[in-house]
Amino acid sequence: MAHNVDRPRRATIFDVAAEAKVSRGTVSRVLNGEPYVSDASREAIERAIEKVGYVRNMAARNLVTQSTRAIALIVHEPHSVFLEDPNIGAILLGTNDRLSESDYQLVCLIIGGDRDSSRIAQYLRGGFVDGAIIVSAREHDPISAAIAQIGLPAVFVGHPSTEPDTPYVGIDNRGAARDITARLLQTGRTKVGMIAAALDRDSGAERLAGFRDALADRFDPSLVIDVPLYSRTSGVEGMRELLRRAPDLDGVFASSDAIAAGAMDVLRETGRSIPGDVGIVGFDDSDWALRCQPPLSTVRQPADLLGREAASVVLGLVDGVAPASLGTMLPTEIAWRDSA
Amino acid sequence: MAHNVDRPRRATIFDVAAEAKVSRGTVSRVLNGEPYVSDASREAIERAIEKVGYVRNMAARNLVTQSTRAIALIVHEPHSVFLEDPNIGAILLGTNDRLSESDYQLVCLIIGGDRDSSRIAQYLRGGFVDGAIIVSAREHDPISAAIAQIGLPAVFVGHPSTEPDTPYVGIDNRGAARDITARLLQTGRTKVGMIAAALDRDSGAERLAGFRDALADRFDPSLVIDVPLYSRTSGVEGMRELLRRAPDLDGVFASSDAIAAGAMDVLRETGRSIPGDVGIVGFDDSDWALRCQPPLSTVRQPADLLGREAASVVLGLVDGVAPASLGTMLPTEIAWRDSA
DNA sequence: ATCTAGTCTGTGCACGTTCACAGAAAATCA
DNA sequence: TGATTTTCTGTGAACGTGCACAGACTAGAT
Incomplete structure (x- = not known):
């Protein structure tokens, strides 16, 4: 048999x-x-x-050289979000490309639950990889701690504030959020709210900060709705709550495109026109943005470059070269369409 | 430094x-x-x-035991499709879950271009993994050949007809396509076309065969449009061509939801109502299906179970246990909504 | 002819485990 | 008590490679 x-x-x-x-x-x-x-x-x-x-025989080779020419990409996402997040895929491919150029192998590890966490920590300790790239880590992530403990060369995509010594690659979430909010204000909006997701992650908190920057003294904390996920459903719920608090709202910044899509559905259901009555902007420039009616104004993230850059940094670390600066910020651009 | x-x-x-x-x-x-x-x-x-x-030290352990407790998941997709394919993510998570239960590590390898192909072949030969799961392989895939050559335990998700001896796990694409087409016909449609993608892959070819089965002697080959990708753009182009050939069409089977979404936009643009003038059905039950107006009738694939089952089979092979049958078909179900 | 520098090749050791074997100690039985 | 089984422990050999070293051979210069 x-x-x-x-x-x-x-x-x-x-x-x-x-x-x-x-x-x-x-x-x-x-x-x-x-x-x-x-x-x-x-x-x-x-x-x-x-x-x-x-x-x-690579096992034998690894044993004597103490290196593997493989880099781990660690993705920490609960199921639903992993499937929806438009950036993960692009980051993955960008990383793969860059590593491939240097003849390194990408090994992609997914953290679903706590079991995975400890198994992956073992895997990293076991010497299967020469370095690691951690995507969308949460604060106080046990994996991050394990990496720090064993001194494995590592880089974050996005910047968890609990690991101050580990290099990171990201976008300027705050600046981008400020810019697109400012642009929304330029269309003459006077009462602007925000549907803010994932405030426990760097990306979420920074986007809120940028929104506040743009509004300055016009900022009204009661117009910020805190939702758990970057999902359409969160957008629907967030928008309902926002309208309950401020029926005369005329502008919305959604902290992701999926959220914006849900919000737009609610706005339409309640008889509001876009961009006539309410202007709305999102973040990510994912599939959702073009599927919306009207197409969504949003922030385009260079997700594949993020992956490439992270790979470059970690390859440098493996060779003992510290990055020029601890953090690398990649530029975003605004994709301005008809939703505001 | x-x-x-x-x-x-x-x-x-x-x-x-x-x-x-x-x-x-x-x-x-x-x-x-x-x-x-x-x-x-x-x-x-x-x-x-x-x-x-x-x-x-795993390298040392692997060297002497000749095993690694790691399984490769090999994804062969050009960039754009990888990002859009709704099933890949779910398959990945299902596989990860199952392997995790048996304390195996999932190693996910992405084939972007030919460079990747040969590097991954080396990786597999190098003894980094005990087995492999290959997703969406093309016919005459060099990786498949390499796996066969070195005798690595492997299983396909979907069934490439060029590897008759390797076990596979899949859905009954043909049966599912036949069933949903039949259901579409039951709504009284008389002139039904198909936008068929990826005919060089098993899934594409089988879906077309199922469509043909359902239509039987009413099948008209000129109403089948062959498009390259499972993408929205392909749907737009396919629908345009289909309407050119048959302006009086009243039913469409799109071989993926993304294609259906593109097709629906074209139908609306050309002033046709859905489901009044034209009924349309898709395949996958992805995000797209619920975002459509009206919501799309489609075939739901148990993608996570596909991943789990594939993992079970390959773990069996690693232990020297041949699967009960060479091929495993998982049941699909029809999600019937308002688009037909 | 001798010395030196450069080119090429073989050998021993190390890497950190697992496994098979042998032997010691303890427990069981006659 | 002695004989036998069971439990426990230490040791040598292997896994397949890279690296440092030493030595052989070649060619050029003195």
Whole structure:
């Protein structure tokens, strides 16, 4: 019943050496592209490798070199949000591209629950990877602590304020939120609210701060609704509450596009026109933004560049090169459409 | 400039043995939960582990055991589709859950281009994982060939017809497509077309076959539009072409929700009402389905179960247990809403 | 012919485990 | 008590590689 009982013994460096009639030292040299090996030997070895179907045993190599040429990307998201978050995918691909250029392998680890957390901590300690990139970490994340403890080169995407010494790559959430709110105000809005999600994360808190910056002394804390997730459902609930508090509202900043989409549905249901009665802006420039009617004005995040940059930083750390500065901020741009 | 020059030497099993005043053999036994170790030794060793902060060096362990307790999930998707495909995320999470239960680690590998392909093949050969799950493989995929060649336990999600001997887990695309098309016909439609994507993949081809089954002798090949991707844009283009060929069309089967969403926009643009003038059904039950106006009737895939089942199969293979049958089909259900 | 520098190759050791074996100590039985 | 089984422990060998070292061979300069 076994599927592959007789899987043959893998060829080792010794088999290659015997086949090529040289010593394993010489084989090792051509494997690692070192100089000082004669053309005759090199060719014989290359033929032998081909013939016996040799591939390096990475476990053995890792053991002696203490490195793996692999980098972990750790995503900490509850299920529903992981599926909806438009940025995760782009970050993943950007990271993969950059690592691929340096011949590093991306290993993507997902934290679903606490079991995963401790298993992943073990994995990192086990020496499976040379470094780690942590996406959307929460404050006081046990994984972050584990990484700090074992001194694994690591970088955050987004900046959890509880890990002051670990480098991070992110966008200027505060500045971007301020800019798009200011732009919304320029359209002549006078009573502007915010649906603010995930205030326990850096991104959420910063976006709220930016909103407050833009409004300055016109800021009214009662017009900020705190919702748990960056989801459409949160947008629906948040908007209902906001209208309850201020039926004469004429502007909304939603801290994600999904939230904005839910909010727009509520505005329409209650007979308000967009952008006539109420102007609305979002954040992310995801799929949602173009699906809205009218298309949503929003902040475009360079998610793939975020991934690339994070990869570059962590590769630097692996080589012992500290990044130029602890934090790297990537520029955002405003995608101005018809919703405000 | 170096970040962590003085990273301390990791504690080894010898350090623990010395601290606990036993031999490394005994330490190894408690590490692996073997019987025949006295309570006194066990406690001393556990204290010592705690004290010196010992963690197993997995490279060393892998080297001797020839196993890693890690499974690769290989995703082969061009960028745009990866970001849009609603199923990938759920499959990922389902797989992660199941592996987590058996204390295996999920390692997620993304194939962007050919460079990635060969690097990942090397990775698999290098013995980093004990098995592999391949999602949305194309026919004649080089990775599939590599896996077959090295005899790595593997399972496909979806069934690429070029690998007849490798087990797979999937849904009955053909049956589901037939059922939902039949249901569409029951609403009294007489001229029904299809926007068919990814015919080079198993899923695409099977959905078309199911559509044909349902129409039987009413099937008209000129009403099938072949589009490249499961994307909204493809839906827009496909629908335009379909209307050009048959302006009096009254039903559409779109082979994904994203395609349906694009198609619905075109139908509305051209002044057709849904479901009055034209009934439309999709496939996937993704975000798109509920965002449509009216909400889309579609086929719900148990994507997370697909992931779980694939994980179970591959774990079985790793233990030398062949699956009950080569292919496992998971049931789908129809989510019937207002679009038809 | 001798010395020196450069090129090439083989060998021993280390990396940190697991596993098989052998032997000691304790417990059970005759 | 001695013989046997059971429980416990230590030791040597292996896993497959990279690296440092030493030595051999070649070529050029004196």
